Amino acid sequence: MNKKQVIDVLNEIGLLLELKEELPFKARAYYNAARALELEDADIDELVSQNKLRQVKGIGEAIAKKITELVTTGHLEYYERLKKEVPPGLIEMLKIPGLGPKRIQTLYKKLGITTIGELEYACIENRLLELEGFGKRTQEKILKGIEYVKRYQGQFLYSDAKAAAEQLLIEIGDVIDGISVISIAGGIRRCKEITKDIDIVAASENQQEVIDAFVALPSVESIIASGDTKASVHLRSGINTDLRVVSNLQYPYALHHFTGSKEHNTAMRHRAKRMGIKINEYGLFKNEELIKCSDEHDFFKALGLQYIPPEIRENMGEIEAAEEGKLPDLLKSSDIKGIFHVHTAYSDGSATITDMVNAAFAKGYEYIGISDHSQSAFYAGGLKPEALMRQWREIDELNESLRARKVFKGIECDILLDGSLDYDDELLSKFDFVIASVHSHFNLSKEQMTARILRAIANPYVTMIGHVSGRLLLARQGYECDMDAIIEACIEYGVALELNANPHRLDLDWRYCGLAKSKGVKIVINPDAHNVDGLNDMEYGIGIARKGWLEAKDVLNSMNLDEIIAYLAAR
DNA sequence: GCCGTTTTCGGCCCGACTGTTTTCAGTCG
Numbered sequence: 001m002n003k004k005q006v007i008d009v010l011n012e013i014g015l016l017l018e019l020k021e022e023l024p025f026k027a028r029a030y031y032n033a034a035r036a037l038e039l040e041d042a043d044i045d046e047l048v049s050q051n052k053l054r055q056v057k058g059i060g061e062a063i064a065k066k067i068t069e070l071v072t073t074g075h076l077e078y079y080e081r082l083k084k085e086v087p088p089g090l091i092e093m094l095k096i097p098g099l100g101p102k103r104i105q106t107l108y109k110k111l112g113i114t115t116i117g118e119l120e121y122a123c124i125e126n127r128l129l130e131l132e133g134f135g136k137r138t139q140e141k142i143l144k145g146i147e148y149v150k151r152y153q154g155q156f157l158y159s160d161a162k163a164a165a166e167q168l169l170i171e172i173g174d175v176i177d178g179i180s181v182i183s184i185a186g187g188i189r190r191c192k193e194i195t196k197d198i199d200i201v202a203a204s205e206n207q208q209e210v211i212d213a214f215v216a217l218p219s220v221e222s223i224i225a226s227g228d229t230k231a232s233v234h235l236r237s238g239i240n241t242d243l244r245v246v247s248n249l250q251y252p253y254a255l256h257h258f259t260g261s262k263e264h265n266t267a268m269r270h271r272a273k274r275m276g277i278k279i280n281e282y283g284l285f286k287n288e289e290l291i292k293c294s295d296e297h298d299f300f301k302a303l304g305l306q307y308i309p310p311e312i313r314e315n316m317g318e319i320e321a322a323e324e325g326k327l328p329d330l331l332k333s334s335d336i337k338g339i340f341h342v343h344t345a346y347s348d349g350s351a352t353i354t355d356m357v358n359a360a361f362a363k364g365y366e367y368i369g370i371s372d373h374s375q376s377a378f379y380a381g382g383l384k385p386e387a388l389m390r391q392w393r394e395i396d397e398l399n400e401s402l403r404a405r406k407v408f409k410g411i412e413c414d415i416l417l418d419g420s421l422d423y424d425d426e427l428l429s430k431f432d433f434v435i436a437s438v439h440s441h442f443n444l445s446k447e448q449m450t451a452r453i454l455r456a457i458a459n460p461y462v463t464m465i466g467h468v469s470g471r472l473l474l475a476r477q478g479y480e481c482d483m484d485a486i487i488e489a490c491i492e493y494g495v496a497l498e499l500n501a502n503p504h505r506l507d508l509d510w511r512y513c514g515l516a517k518s519k520g521v522k523i524v525i526n527p528d529a530h531n532v533d534g535l536n537d538m539e540y541g542i543g544i545a546r547k548g549w550l551e552a553k554d555v556l557n558s559m560n561l562d563e564i565i566a567y568l569a570a571r
Numbered sequence: 572g573c574c575g576t577t578t579t580c581g582g583c584c585c586g587a588c589t590g591t592t593t594t595c596a597g598t599c600g
Contacts, residue, residue, distance in 0.1 A: 025583060029572035032583095060573045098589090100598050135591055186600085199600085225599095227588050232599090242600075244587090257585095262600065269584045274576095280585055 001074050003037065003044040006067055009079055010034035012091075016082045018101035019090050019108075032058040035263065037067075039316060044071060089115035095154055096145040097224070097240070098138070106131060120146050144222075148234070154196050155474055156239055159503035159540055162188050164237050165198040168219065176213040178206040180248055185258035191311045191543035193473060193506045197240040201258045203251035210245045250282045252293045257281035263315035271319060272303060311547040316514075331545050335552040336538065337560045340369035340410060341435055341466065341498065341526030346391050347372035348380040350531045353394055357407055359532040366561040370395065371410035371435050374422035380439075382414070385427060392430075406561055408432040408568070412466055417441050419455025421462070428461035432568055435498065435526075437466030438479070446480035453481055457489040463571055464496040464524050464556075467507040478507065487516050494571065496522040496556045499548075501541025502534070513548020523548075524556040 014030035017023075036058030040047070047053050048071045053064040070076045093104050093116055107113040110131055111122055120143065122128060128139040148154060156164075165184045172182065179202045183189070186199025204210045211231050215223050224232040224240070231243045246254040257265060258281070265279075272279045277286050284291040284302055293299045297307045305322040309330055312318045321327050342356050343349035349356070353370055360368040372391070373382040383391065388411075395407050410433040414422040421428060421436060428434055436456040444452065456462055468486065469478030490497055497516055499508045508516070508523065516523060525541040527534055545555065552558040559567060 023572080026572050028583075032573075058573070062572060098598070102597055133591070133596075137590060141589090197600095225588055230587060232588085258600080260600080265600090266584060273584080278585090282586090 001071055006044060006070055007034045007037050009070060009076065010037070010063070010067075013079055013082060015091055015094065015101075016086050019086050019105060020082070021101070021105050029058075029060075030063065033063045033067075035315075048072065087114035089118075092116055093119060095149050096142060097148065097154075098141050098145050103134075106133070116146060116149070141224075148240075151238065153474070154240075155194050156196070157473055157503050158188065158191065158193050158195060158506070158543075159537075161195045161198060161239060164235065164239050165200070165241075168198065168200070168217075168235070168241065171217055171219060172200075172202075172214065175217060176210055179204045179210060179245075181251060183255055185244075185255060186242075186260060189259045189310045190261060190313055191547050193503075193510070193544065197242060198235075199258050200241065200243045201251070201255050202243065202245045203248045203254075204245050205247060207245040207247075211243070214243050244281075246282070252295050252299050253279075253283045254281045256296055256299055259310050259313060261314050264313040264318070267315045267319055268303070275303070277303065309546065311543060312549060314547075328549050328551050331542060331550050331552055331555055331558070333539070333542055335555065335558040336365070336525065336542065338365045338367035338369070338557050338564060339527055339535070339538065340408070340433060340464070340524060340557065341371050341412065341500070341528050342368060342535075343372055343412075343528070343530045344370060344391075346381075346383055346387060347377070348530060353391070353398065353407070355532055356529065356535075357398060359535055361405055363535060366404070367406045367408060367564060369408040369410040369433055371412040371433070373439075374411055374413040376414045376416065376422045377439055382422075383411075385423070388427075404561065406565070410435065410463075412437050413462075414439050415452060415456040417452070419452040421456060421459055425459075425461060428459070431461070433463040433571075434461050435464050435466040436462045438470055442470060442479045444479065446482060449479050450482040450485055453486055454489050457486070457493050457495050460493075462493075462495055463568070464498050464526075465490070466498045466526070467500040467505050467528070468497060469507050469509065471507050471509075472504050473506065483512055483515070487512070487519050487521055490516070490521045491519050496524045499523050499525045499541050499545055500528050501525055501537045501539075501544075502528045503537060503540045506540060506544050508548075510544045510548035513545065513550050513554075517548070517550060517554045522556040523550060523554055526557075 010030050011034045014027045017027040036056050040056050048068050053059050053067055066076055066078055090104050090108060093099055111127060113119050113122055123139050123143045128134045165188050169182060182202040185201045187195035202210060207229050211226060215226050215231050215233055219236050220233045221236045222234045229245050233241050235241055244254060244258055269279045277284055291302045293302055300307050306325055306327050308318050308322050339360060344351060344353045344356055357368055373380040375382045375384050392409055395409050398407050409431050411431055412435045415436050415438045416422060457465060471478030497508050525545055527537045529535045
């Protein structure tokens, strides 16, 4: 059992304990242990075999014993017993806004409700009204919540949520007076690949008026909650939005607070407390006295920290690094000098090569790599060798007319079932670059899939591995593969890993960027564009790269044209 | 269940809003 699975089990035990109405702090202990494990660099097998679990802060005797059982036997008696005591539908119910462990427990005990379907039916029959602490409004709210969960699963792609949030800011700016400064906060500001709502923080000296105007906006479908300083609404677009309005003086603290993450905030508060400082959304307080900050830079400075960019506020080492002045100089859009992985009408793209090239150069890129699909990708109009010859002639002609710019000939080459590539080596050797990607047979075992990808990495003509996990966010789980082994192989063979910037993929996951970076694997941020607009997706890839602590030197396509020509020639 | 400049017991981050209460528990972020 790997680390990720152990973490999942610990978190689920926490949920189960809450649902069982155990002591709340016991549940929290399991969450803390899961989090501690997540932040721990050491290998889980090593921690267990060398008896080092107890040295991890947050893991005590009881949990260490459970983790050991889990890792050595793949099984945990305590967990299995808990699962038998709590129907799985109860965990599902936690997704319904307004329902937490306590109420779910009541519904289960008093009405015998074990699934969302049963709950919906019970609401329709007005059966919740007979319960103490429940009323008509609560029942209506739960019904609405069920509808929301069924309709959207309550989750949105970063790109969709960000677009909706920016649109909303424009609407607010047009309609609402008296706001001195406003910002998107929450997961969108942190560039999380998936988000469940929009968080907005605004500063105003007329808080109530701003709240009232906000909940009356045309794009607001219904109001979930509305108080003096805070409102929650369902937007017509289907996304929940929280607005928090504070005074001008409170704004920097509130912006930090509502940007999160929750884990980052908790760690910041613990740290501040040790310094004798209290943090809340209204300020930093030492002995009840406000420490004045005019922006977030001041805020971190007051706590003895470097400014921590929002993307990396996940309590994954950023606070410790900021303490030592060792935060990375995160990648910027302007660091990117060119792009690879662009499809054209030769395969499943919709634009001509000339259109894509012109659009890329208009964005200031020095080079663009064209990479249509290879011959086995029937579904995507993969290119037979004859079509490739035509494409190469077209690219050669284009290049003749260019100065200080270049179009590279590439391919997104399918990795076949056995790990071989979709053209012979003779043909592969003629490309400027080769992206090797898995597009079929997703259901292999982890071992088979890893071996398949490792074989592709070992091919001397492969420049980079495309969308390494194959995931489609909110739609398809990535296939199982051993990322540690893949990263090791990439170093050995000098192959780069793609960070696919398409908002449905954002694959390599940012959680692996640090590992790749520490091992010295180059990351290449690619748009995987299928039309001219697709080039704009680079923005999302760069955000995720920042989230993964990447700097310009870690990213292949931050090389300028001369450097990249030399790099590709040396491959 | 974990932890310790509050160290083997008694805490465990902090505050807004809602609904159902008549002073507060539950949920959320």
